[in-house]
Amino acid sequence: VDFALSNLVNCGIRTVGMVMPYNYRSIIDHTGSGKDWDLDRKNGGLFILPGSAFGTSRTGARFLLRDLIHNKAYFKRSNADAVICSTANFVFNIDLDEVYAAHKESGADITVLTKTASEKDGDVTAFDVIDGRVQGVRQGVNFGDTMFLDCFVINRQLLLDMFDWYAPTDYLDLFEAMSGDFGRVDVRTYDFGGYVAPIFNKRTYFRANMDLLDPRITAELFPADRSIKTKTHDTPPAKFEVGSRVLNSAVASGDRIYGSVSDSILGRNVIVEAGATVRNSIVMQGCIVKSGARVENAIVDRGNVVPAGTELRGTPEEVLITEKAHE
Structure with a gap:
């Protein structure tokens, strides 16, 4: 909206x-x-x-x-x-x-x-x-x-x-x-x-x-003279840890990046652990991508944890979607 x-x-x-x-x-x-x-x-x-x-x-x-x-x-x-x-x-x-x-x-x-x-x-x-x-x-x-x-x-x-x-x-x-x-x-x-x-x-x-x-x-x-407003959050800036690698991605406030992110959109408070890879994907608010996990051509809904060593992979034509985690 x-x-x-x-x-x-x-x-x-x-x-x-x-x-x-x-x-x-x-x-x-x-x-x-x-x-x-x-x-x-x-x-x-x-x-x-x-x-x-x-x-x-x-x-x-x-x-x-x-x-x-x-x-x-x-x-x-x-x-x-x-x-x-x-x-x-x-x-x-x-x-x-x-x-x-x-x-x-x-x-x-x-x-x-x-x-x-x-x-x-x-x-x-x-x-x-x-x-x-x-x-x-x-x-x-x-x-x-x-x-x-x-x-x-x-x-x-x-x-x-x-x-x-x-x-x-x-x-x-x-x-x-x-x-x-x-x-x-x-x-x-x-x-x-x-x-x-x-x-x-x-x-x-x-x-x-x-x-x-x-x-x-x-x-x-998003021109300066017609800004798009949204709900504001008091969240600290994203932190890119030593050894992380981020290319052509939109990274939101509160994120902690230890692993590799490319061509992706990350919501607030997302953690990508060391050794994890996110590529061509949307990872929504509050998700954690554990060490060794790989997310590619996917939409990961809010609050999900991608376990260590697992893989979520779709294709550019058929994107994989994970449901929102139950609170």
Whole structure:
């Protein structure tokens, strides 16, 4: 959620509602009161909104109508002209002030953030577009299609009207419910030319993390004038012990490196013992890679211990994943 929240607050938005999934404990633990995003305030701030835990819904719906309608009072209390909606399925850093300005200038009812797809992806929503106006919506993109970045600006009163229009089909995604109404609702695109990483499965999650090892991508994602905020931790700097070897890796605070790490991402408080090797992998917070162990093409979830002399190895095409250790 860091990129979605940061994109919003970086353009001056100080009232943010987060619709929670059924299992939301880790999200609440991460965001807290919203202090790290300057959202712990008396006026506005971060609002935790309930999602719809029960009932039929279309699998993969990003903006489930039932979730939105369930929180109708939140939208009615606002005096804003427009609402910006976003999921946390995409990684990108954008100036939403420019998107909103384009929305106002065009006079559109809805402005959707889009990008030209560079590959086939069945999890990403595609729009059929003619002269910048959306004519249809479908699931899955091919190379060259207009893909939806799950972020849009909508006039608030129109959103409230849609709650009434589409109440009988509240099990659908908002844009799926709109599929027959693109003639009367003016939906226009805002094409984003920057870096975008969709994250819907382990393959795309792994690739997006590995992209962070490219200095050009990190420079674009983390510019000084649009910083990405996250939960802060009081953790000492990483320590690289004598004899350790680290190449082209992102190493977090609190890590202790005695062994070899290359082309990898390490979360906080990870220990790589002497004689251990981590290569082309993601090792999450609090893990210990024991002496003589080897981790390659793998995602090691939080709190795991890789025993001495063992090997966790996947392939670049099929990354190995270990489950989160039970607390």
